[in-house]
Amino acid sequence: ISFMNTKEYILNQFKIYPKLELQDLMKFLYQSCFGCEHLVSDFSKVKSNIEHELQDNKDSFNSIEELDGDYVRIHLNYGLSVDTLSTLFILSSQQEKKGIKQLEEKNQSLMDLISNNELPFSVEESKCILSKWKEDNYPAIHHSNTFNQLYHPAYRLIHKKYVPFLELFKYIDNNHPSMISIDGRCASGKTTLSNLLKLVYDCNVFKMDDFFLQPHQRTTERLTSPGENVDHERFEQEILIPLSKHEDVKLCKFNCSTMSIEHAILIPYKPFNIIEGSYSMHSSLQKYYDFSVFLTVNKDEQIERLRKRNPKMLNNFIQRWIPLEEAYFNTFSIQDKCDIQINTSKA
8 A cells, every 4th residue: 555645646647547537537546546436335236337347348357446535446457356356346345435625625636736827727717626526515527538448347346455455365266266264363354354254245254263272282301392272182183184075064163252162053064164363373274275375574563453442451562462362373384384465553
């Protein structure tokens, strides 16, 4: 994600699309502030529209174009399946919008550039067009005919928070794995990513946090061995082996409050399964995965996220859980063994 200001974004648009018209820059700024023109929720309609546009647009152009805000334009030919792109588009349309004040500030930047002759538009005419837009309460704007004819725009808007995961989505869409692991540092977003994958795909999610050690397993020898502070043996027997045989799973979660294993929950088999949590890439479990993800986050942001999540447990994480994780990562080179690494630190 870049660090340009609004004027730099506008000039960059003009550089990419030198024949654009004023309304195309207005659309760019509108999308930067509000994302989609309206709330969308009809999946079948969204999917149908994308399929129709793909038939008309054979362009191999497959980039992501950053907007001056919380959204990006992702080309229809980026490499995602239509289903995945449709879902991300719908999820992005539900984001909170920052409002008109932000748009008016960006419009002022646009006028400054025009007034300084950095853009080839009439000052008076531009003032009139922007004033009329304001009077009409900023309705959504289409690309100009010139823009459509010259540049053939074929994209959807998605929220920037999904961008770090696009290569993962692309891999899933093109390879259809049956089982992937999401390992990584605490507070790096493993649960958030697995929840997102569950929204996008028809999959099961199994959590390593449901397999803490039972009291009789918590020996000094085990707790001082890297990667041994989860019940990976039970996880393999009860989760991974049945999944590898395409069987239903009888999930028996460990309850930390009662320090006991709960009654089994039957989880019907699905062709796609996510294994989420620290220690999911334990050496005894790696052979079951088609693909593995490592999430990381910088130290300061990790601590801040943990503080927000549960202030009372922060010291416990700093003094106990983080060192245990880091020992496991370092001893077994987990980060290097994963197929893809994603840094979820904010830009």
